[in-house]
Amino acid sequence: MIGIARLGTYFPRRRMDRALIGNAWGGKASGTRTVAAIDEDAFTMGVEAVAACVGDSPPPDVGALYFASTSAPYLEKQIASMVATAADLPREIATADFAGSVRAGLGALRAALDGVGAGSLRAALVVAADCRLAEPGGELEPQLGDGAAAALVGRHEVVAELVTAASVSEEFTYTWRTDEQRYVQVADARFGNQYGVQHDVPDAVGAALRKAELPASKVARLAVALPDPRAAAAVARKAGLNPETQLVPSLLSDAGVLGAAEPLILLSRALEGLQPGDFVVVAGYGEGADAFVFRATHALLAHPPRPVAQALAGGIPIASYERYLRARGVLPLDVGGELVPTYIEWKELKQDTRLWGSRCTACGLVQYPQEVVCMGCHAAGKTVEHKLRREGTVFTFTIDNLAQVPEHPMPMVVAELDDGGRIYLQGTDCAEGDIAVGSRVRLTYRRLHQAGGNRNYYWKVRPA
C-alpha cells in the first residue's frame, strides 16, 4: 500500500480582518486572512509544517524531502535542503524544490508517490508553503492567505492510500509573476476560469476517476484548490459530483487562497471524519491540472490528521493594514546588523540549525551551546552532542522595546527545554500575556534578521 501516512498543516498566527483592506482601499471584502509574520516566509512555514506532520524526530526511513512554493524566499538556493536541515533530517537525503505555479504542491506529492511506488524511496516528505504577495489595493489582496502543509508519503501506516493519479498540462495564461515582478498577476478572471480551470481540472479529475473505475457518486469528498469557491463548485458539477454534499468547503473566509499548500490542506480537511474505504479526490490547477484519488484506510482512525480548524485556532489580529504591509515587507524597513558569515554557519550548522547542544557524560547536564568543558561540573572533554527538544518552559523573560528588531515589543525568553538544556531566544507570535514565568513555549525556525544582502534564520520561541 502506497499513500499518505501523515498530514500536517500550519497557519501563521497573524490574522487580518479583510475590513482593514476595505478601509484602506474601499471595497467590502469579508472574513479574515492569515498573514505570515515579519519573521516568517515560505521556508520557515515549511519547517513548521514538517513539525506539525511528523514532530521533531522525522521517521528514519525518509529518503527525500520535496518543497513546493511559488513564493520561496530565494530564487536561487534550495529551500528543500534548508527545510531538511532545520528539521534535522539526515544528510543522506534527496531534496528538490518544486515551483512555478500553485500546482507545485501536487507535483511534489506526485514525485514522492512515484518514488515510493517505484521503490527508490521508502518514505518521503512533501512540504508545500506559500505566502504570495498581492499588489496593495489590487483585487487579489483580500483573497490570498498564507499557510503550509506537509505530507509523509510511504508504505507504513498509510491513512490515505493512493488509488490513481492523472494530469493534464497545457500552456494557459491566468496567474503569473515574472522574474521582475513582486506581486502575483492575474489575467481576466472570468475568462481564466471558464477556459483554463473549467477545461483542465474536470479533465484531470475525470481521468483519475476513470482510471480508478470509480463513479463520481462513490466519491466521498472532492478537495479542489481554486481561488474562487464558485469555480470549485463548477468543477465538481462538471466532474459529475454534487458540490453541496461532496465538495470540501473552501478556506477562503477564514484563511484565504493558500497557493501551493492549499491542495494538501484541503486534503487534510477532506479526510476529517472519513471511514475506511471512503474515496477522496484532490485536485489543483496551474497551466494544467493534477488530480489524485485516495482511499481512506483503517490507519486513518488511529492517526487522523489534526483538524484544520484546530490548526487555524488562536489567531492574533493585526492591528492595522500598515502593519500588514510592514510584515510582508511592502513597507521597507532598514534594520542594521551583520551578515552571518558562511564560515560560522557551516561550522555551527548542527548547533544553530539542527539545534543540538551538549550532554556531559560525567554529570549528565544537557547544555547549549555546545561546550567542551561542562557548564555544571566543569569536567573537560566529557561532553557529547545531544539533540535538544524543541519545546520547553519559560524560566524568565523580558518584553523588550529597545532591541534593533523590526517589531516591538519583542519578548526575549530564557526557556528550560524539556529533557534538559536552557536556551535564550527571541519570542514571536505572542499576544500580550502569552509569555510568563512557567508558560509553555515551542521553538520555531524564523527569519532573525536581514543584513548584508542576505536573510539569516534562527530559532525563536512561540507560545505552545
Added chain:
Amino acid sequence: MKDKVAVIGVGCTKFGERYERGYEELICDAAFAAYEDAGIDPSLIEAAYFGAYMPGPHGGKSAVSLADALKIYGKPITRVENYCATGTDAFRNACLAVASGVYDVVLVLGAEKLKDRGGRGLPRFGHPLLARGNTAPGLFALGATRYMHTFGCGRETLAKVAVKNHWNGARNEKAHLRQEITVEQVLKAPMIASPFGLFDCCPTTDGAAAAIVCRADMAKQWRKPPVWVKGAALAVETGRPFFDPTFDYLGFRSTVKAAQAAYAMAECGPKDISFADVHDCFTWTEISNIEDLGFYEKGQGWRAVEAGETALGGKIPINTSGGLKSFGHPIGASGVRMIYECVTQLRGECGERQVKNARLGMAHNVGGPGAVACVVILGNA
C-alpha cells in the same frame, strides 16, 4: 595588597551629554583635575591604566587615546576593557602594578563618550545568531523578572531605588540627571524592557574620571590626605548565564566571589563598610548587588529598600553619588568615578551628601550581566 597602595588624587568631569567636549578633551579634564587634586607634577606618572569600553575616534582599540590626549609618551599604558567592570578593573590593575613594586606612581583613567555613537543604549556585539535581540536592560530584566517572581517584590520597590538615587544625584553637581523623581513618575514612564521602564534604567552618558595611586610609604607628601586601598578583587563568571541550566537568575555569582576576595584582602566584612557605590545600571541590579555583596541575605534586599535602609543616613547608604542611575554610566569611566566618590566621601568632602563617620567605602561594578564583577574597598585610616 592591604595598605600597600594609596589614592593621592582624584578627578571627575561633569557627566552628561557632553557633545561640546571631545573624547580626548574629557580625558584631559579628568586627568588635570586629578593632578591638581594631588598637587603632583604629571612627569612623575610612570605608568597608566586606561579604562575604555569603546575608545574615541582616533585611538581605536588600544591605549593610544590616553597617550595622545595627555602626551604621555614612552611609558607603559595598558588599556583595560572588561564590560561594565572596565573602570574598577583598570584601578585594580594600577594597584597591582604599584603593589608589585615596579612603579611608584600610576595614573588610572576611565573615559567614554557614548552619545557620539548615536542611537539608544549600547551597540550590540557578539554571536550573529545566538542571544541575538539582547539589550543591556533586557539582559538584566531577565534577573529582575525571576527575582520578582521568586521573592514577590513589585515594580514599586524597584522604583524606590530610582527615587533614592535621583535624590542623591540631585545633590551632586557632577551628576548627569539632577532632578528628583517620584515613584509614580517611575511607574508611568515608557517601558524599555519589562519590568524596567525608562526611570529604572541608567542613562547613556559621556564622562571621564581619573585617580592617581602611589606607594603607601610615599603617600603623605601630597596635597590631600591619602586614602588607602584595602582590597581590590575581580571575578569572572559565565558571559552566557542565559544558557546555564544551573543559574538561578536571582543574583550574580561574580559579585559574590569578588566581594569575598575583597573582604579577605581587606580583613573586614560587610558590617564594616560605611557606604558603597554599587552598580545600579538598572534598579533591580542594586537590590541584587546589596545582597550579593553581603549587606543583606538573598531575597531581603528589597525589604531594605522599602525600609529606607540604603538611603543617605540609613543603615548602609548605597550610591550616595546618585549611582549610575542618576550620575550616569559612561562604561569605562564609571568604575573610576566610583573611586572618586569613595575618596571624596572618605576625605569628608561631600557636603550635603556626606556619610557621617565614613571609614570604609566600597566601589562595585558588575557587567555582562554577571560575567564580570570588581569590588574595591578603600579606607581613610
